[in-house]
Amino acid sequence: MHPTVLDIKKALNDHTITHILLDMDGTLLDKYFDDYFWEHLVPEKYADKHGITFGKAKEDLLKKYKSHEETLNWTDIDFWSRELGLDILALKEQIRHLIEVHPHVVAFLHVMRSRRKQVYIATNAHDKVLAMKLKKTEIGQYLNGAITSAEMGFPKEKLEFWQQAEKKLGFNTERTLFVDDTLAVLRTAQEYGIGYIVYKARGNSRMPPVHSPDFTTVLDFNELL
DSSP: OOOOHHHHHHHHHTTOOOEEEEOTBTTTBOTHHHHHIIIIIHHHHHHHHHTOOHHHHHHHHHHHHHHTTTSGGGGOHHHHHHHHTSOHHHHHHHTGGGOOBOTTHHHHHHHHHHTTOEEEEEEOSOHHHHHHHHHHHOGGGGOSEEEEHHHHTSOTTSHHHHHHHHHHHOOOGGGEEEEESOHHHHHHHHHHTOSEEEEEOOSSTTSOOOOOTTSEEESSGGGGO
């Protein structure tokens, strides 16, 4: 049996939980930015560059993306810049106005800071993208820090990521809360022994939420306050 939302709220309130690890894209931030970027803007630029249709570009790119899933290349914008012949960071900067924080995230972070929790972003995102998004959203002021898959040497889908994260952050797995919108990542965290796991449904605000029977699920961070 996984903890209920009420169990988690109680554990956050009574200091059972000491560390909070939060995914960034889709969990704290609206994944619409990323989905639009990789599924629309990049195929559009790739089609222009190669003189092919948008449909053909999208088909080719989805195959490329798929072949690097759950690897460090997956979110390495330097890799994709070389692979696609496009300046990925510059393209992201073009649409940075689309980067938005999910509702009630700031309130949640503010309260957790007031309760003296150790709060970290744990992301597969590239360091340059992390820096860009923290600058745009200003949520960094509520965090103790951030760890990335590149820094850990493994994506979050691998147990080795969690071994390195525990070494770096010194958390007690049984007293740690982890929130993510990717089920494969949550399964790995669960296998590693993270005590409190929450699935953030509706990573992309413009898509219908997908619920999971396997994990405690929230649509909004106010459910944990």
